[in-house]
Structures are given as structure tokens and as C-alpha cells.
Amino acid sequence: MKKTGIWLDQKEANIITLIGDIVNSKTIHSDIETRERFEGETKAFGRFGDQFLNNEKSKKNKINDQTTKYLNLIIKEIEQTDEILIFGPAQTKIKLENLIQNNANISSKLVEVQKAENMTENQKVAYVKKFFNN
Numbered sequence: 001m002k003k004t005g006i007w008l009d010q011k012e013a014n015i016i017t018l019i020g021d022i023v024n025s026k027t028i029h030s031d032i033e034t035r036e037r038f039e040g041e042t043k044a045f046g047r048f049g050d051q052f053l054n055n056e057k058s059k060k061n062k063i064n065d066q067t068t069k070y071l072n073l074i075i076k077e078i079e080q081t082d083e084i085l086i087f088g089p090a091q092t093k094i095k096l097e098n099l100i101q102n103n104a105n106i107s108s109k110l111v112e113v114q115k116a117e118n119m120t121e122n123q124k125v126a127y128v129k130k131f132f133n134n
Contacts, residue, residue, distance in 0.1 A: 004081040005128030006074060007119065009090040010067075013074050014121070016128045017081065023125055026077065030070040032063060071096050075103065084109050085131050087116040 007014045010032050017024040074096060078084055084106070086093045097113045100106055112131075119127065 001083070002081045003083045003085075003128075003132045004078050005085040005087065005124070005131065006078065006093075006096070007116065007124045007127075008074070008086070008088045008092055008096065009118075010092050013070075014124050015074065015077050016125055018128065018132060023129075025121065025125065028070070028073055028077065030066065032066040032070060067092070067095060071099050075099060075106070078109075079106060081106075082109060083111050083132070085112055085114070085128060086110070087114040087127065089115070089117055 001019075003018045005016045005018075007016070011030055013028045013030070015026045015028065017026075071092075084100070086096055086100075093113055097110065100110050116127065
């Protein structure tokens with residue numbers, strides 16, 4: 001039986017897979033740019049007469065697109081697993097949970113979503129082992 005724990009935040013996802021006593025770990029880095037500065041940018045707005053132009057909406061759309069792409073990469077990695085645990089410090093885990101719930105192929109495999117702080121690689125592996133052994 002293949003059991004998978006996913007620790008994730010906005011920067012990276014650590015996918016820890018347990019098959020019996022064998023532990024596999026993989027890291028997926030996101031391309032999400034939360035503090036992007038465009039060349040020539042001086043202010044958060046431009047002013048033309050009475051009008052103010054703001055690029056916040058396009059930045060937000062770009063971040064949403066990058067987040068969706070990142071989460072879909074994670075889902076591709078876990079499609080062949082039997083049980084899924086999601087844990088991590090950020091809201092990104094909630095977005096992943098929602099994507100999984102909307103995916104009929106893997107929604108029944110999601111066991112739990114837990115809040116967890118930043119951890120070392122060994123702590124993440126131990127966390128996943130402890131969760132699935134209980």
C-alpha cells in the first residue's frame with residue numbers, strides 16, 4: 001500500500017512516499033513570484049489626469065495561475081497513491097485540499113489535512129511515518 005505525506009508552502013512541496021519500509025522523498029519547487037518587480041517600475045500606480053492605474057489585479061491573476069500550475073504538478077505526483085496526508089504552515093495546503101476534493105480520481109484518498117510548522121527533511125519523514133503507523 002502506497003501512503004503519501006505532502007508538506008507544502010508557497011515555495012516548495014516535499015512529497016514523502018511510504019511503501020512498506022521504503023521511504024521516497026521528492027521536492028517540487030514552485031515558480032510563484034510573490035514580490036515581482038517589473039523593469040522600469042517606479043510606483044504601484046500611474047497617474048493620468050483623474051485616473052489612477054494599478055497593476056495589482058494582473059499581479060494577483062499571475063500569482064493565481066502560478067499557484068494552480070504548482071498544485072497541479074503535485075497532484076500529478078500523487079495520483080497513484082492509496083492514502084494522502086497534507087500538512088504545512090501556509091494556506092497553500094487548503095488550496096491543494098480543494099483541488100483534490102474536486103478531483104474524483106483521488107478525492108477519496110485524502111485522509112487528513114493538518115497544520116504544521118517548518119520542519120527539517122528528517123522531521124517531515126518522521127511525521128509522515130508516525131501519522132500512518134497510528
